[in-house]
Amino acid sequence: MDQILQTVGREIAGGATSGGIAKAIMGLLSSARKWLGLAKVANPATVDLIDDVVEAKGACLVFAHHRGVIAELEKQLRRRGRSVVTVHGETPDRERAEAERVFQKGEVEIFLGSINAAGEALTLHRADTCVFVELDWVPAAMHQAEDRGHRAGQTAKGYHIITLLAHMPDRQNLDEHVAKVLIEKLANINTILDEKAGIAGRRIEGSDISVRSRVIAALMSEAQRTDVAKNTQVAAARKRARQRSKKQ
Incomplete structure (x- = not known):
């Protein structure tokens, strides 16, 4: 945690954007998760x-x-x-x-x-x-x-x-944090599915589109959602441009 705070401080002092700060933090988390994985294998x-x-x-x-x-x-x-x-x-x-x-x-x-x-x-x-x-x-x-x-x-x-989860009696480690995130995401997915009787086990169509979007959002990672949003915006902009050219 101290290292993350130091990194955030350096990024802010260097004029980094919120995206740059998030990227730096994710890099630290990825490295920490890797070393934790290696420690588990060493056991x-x-x-x-x-x-x-x-x-x-x-x-x-x-x-x-x-x-x-x-x-x-x-x-x-x-x-x-x-x-x-x-x-x-x-x-x-x-x-x-x-x-x-x-x-x-x-x-x-x-x-x-x-x-x-x-x-x-x-x-x-x-x-x-x-x-x-x-x-x-x-x-x-x-x-x-x-x-x-x-x-x-x-x-x-x-x-x-x-x-296999690493356990540190005096503090929460990354394994426990990731497990908590997974459990929360699964709970959200189950809540969404329970809102619409009969969704599980069949194709979601028509009026279920808002529920489908929320299920997809719950399943996707943040990076995947960002990519999808960007691609959707680009596609929408192209469609509007084509419509304008047809009118002209």
Whole structure:
């Protein structure tokens, strides 16, 4: 917190805009989250847990957010003699498909992926247990990742999701803060859905458009909402320009 306050002070003194200050703060938060993730991986209890899941179940899905955390976790798991495939943002499509194939065939024990890059277009129902070593700010990203194993073809009686949170008795850490944000976002989504009977499980159309917009806003990150708003404004400006040119 002290470092954030110092950064804000420097940015203000340098004449930074509110956007510049927000960007600097997010950079610090991202760095702090990465180091917290690395600290969790350095704790033997993290690898012990994954090791126990593999020992009992034969396979495990593991997700993290930062590339450095994924790399370090892979190294620790291989030291335990575990077979691992990884998928992250820079993994080519061919290697993604191969990672999916070897995991589903039982040729490796652990599928280790980034929450966003490995959260879509993969079927990994060989595992019935999913471990999150880090969190994402966006509930939809977490949900997409956990659903890689919880999908058609899953034969286990139950699907288990384990989330690892750092705990500091004397203070709230970033893990607890992100978890709180996720819970609040999910509560907002549930409240919105409960306002309109029958929305869950069907397409939202027509008069439901305001509800749909609010659901989308709750699911999106702040950056995504900003991008959508900018694109919408640009599209509207172009439409007005075309209409004026037609009148002329």
